[in-house]
Amino acid sequence: MTELERIVEALLFLSPEPVSTAELAVACEASEAEVDRALDALEGVLADGNRGVVLRRVAGGHTLAADPVAEDAARRLLSRPRTPPLTQAQAESLAIVAYLQPVSRPEIARIRGVSSESAVATLTERGLIEESGRSRFGAVVYRTTALFEKLFGLSGLDELPEASRFDPSPEDERELRQRLLKAGEQRAS
Amino acid sequence: MTELERIVEALLFLSPEPVSTAELAVACEASEAEVDRALDALEGVLADGNRGVVLRRVAGGHTLAADPVAEDAARRLLSRPRTPPLTQAQAESLAIVAYLQPVSRPEIARIRGVSSESAVATLTERGLIEESGRSRFGAVVYRTTALFEKLFGLSGLDELPEASRFDPSPEDERELRQRLLKAGEQRAS
């Protein structure tokens, strides 16, 4: 390992948050290109399955994490509770915030068709979304946090697939329309 | 690397405190002998100069630490000079050390009339005071540091303001300690 690679590894080890290439370059007094090469080399050394620690590119930066192979042992050692999975309401509200941010709670409720107060409160408490100001109508608006990107393994929001990819297929859409029309006719009759 | 070696590396990476072989064995559901072999292998991989992180065997177990090669870079990246305003307890304890050094913690407590453990610990951690040996009675004694002088804009301890400036009666330097102790006792009674 070159000295730069060693220093980069040590910095990622020490830093509690993901560190960007630019920040690493300033700290190491090296160019971003040199740091990028060092990161690539480090990523090779720590490639999945090689070691207990892996290099993750998340939240606009680089960070080290324990390999999932150690998941259970780590929980036994550190007695950290298992991160609870997202409920359906939380996942839906989070998806709406992730794609439409900044977005208000009434807007989330309108799309989901149900009040989303408790889901939004839980997501805020878990640090996955945060308030980012107020809408024209005075409603608090929400955005996702760096922790969201870190926990979801995203290097940035642009890594999320296009929202249109999640639209129902034309066949599904046709079928829905048929069902609705039929229901409407029944109601009208 | 075997799976056990990978898990041991991950656990040492995650734990902020040194971990004993016994604790590792429980967490890994392996025998202590197996964990010892894994540690030996890991020590070889992380031998000084190989990597940015080194394995240290310290009192209480095993721990990973950043290689000193990264210290300057780490300071540039992570070290934010921490100089928050001093609390009353910290200011008083620091004043006592500054004017009476070397001075022991029991003496500080007697002068202040209350236990001053946490103030002394904070001042030590911030590098404003440091241990400078032991008193005749075996208590650790403290003195101020070079960092203290710099943070207070002093070129030497003789630049400390005269205590008499803050007290109506003129003061004999040697009597200062006695007077402080007496005042402390009277306050405590």
Next chain:
Amino acid sequence: MRAAELDLDLDVFAGPFDLLMAVVLREEVSLAEVSLGDIVVAYLEHLEEAGDLDLDAATEFLVLIASLLELKSRLLLPSPEEGQPELGPEEAADELLARMLEYRRYRNAAAHLSRLFAAGRRYTYRIAPLPPVLRRASLEAASQAYEARQLGEALGALLLVPPEPDTSHIRPTVSLERRLGILRGLLSRRGSFDFDEVFAREDRLTQAVTLFALLEMHKRGEASWEQRELFGPIEISPGTAAATATSSLARDD
């Protein structure tokens, strides 16, 4: 029990009330087919079983059932008084369809996020404080952050001795004679005793006067004491003169 938790068993739906609300709003169950009367009956039965009326829960139920009634009435009755052009079945379906398609987009996106989360949460991150050397300002980079005046002021405050409390209004009520009498009685009855055991519950003034009385007795050789360690128990025992006094007393008897 909250109204939302009310368990329902209707023709078209079985489950808690809040789930019914959710599926109705998502149009998975047609409100037209839900008998609201049955829900009210179920709630009244529940109230009867519970025996007492929880006003908050009852209010919540009233609000929910009222909004369902309003929705259902709109669904069943044409509303010409709103002055809006009546939507034809096709237009109404279009509007509803647009909403449902939008919802489906985010429901699918949510499934994608849940998969990312399930994969991501298996990685554990390190949470550790920085080593001490990185937590303090470095000597070279340090610049003045505090005023030395602050130290002088702190020291000056420590030099201040508070004024003696004014005790002129307190009249001592502990008599030295009486304490001497008590001590002499104890020594003759018990031989020796532990100071704290006998006097720990007395107030400070009484303790002080008792100690003063002991000093007086020590001076006269009537009592002596021993304390094996700092702040340890104080053992009081008769002095040499006391022994003769007692023996002479015995002789007198």
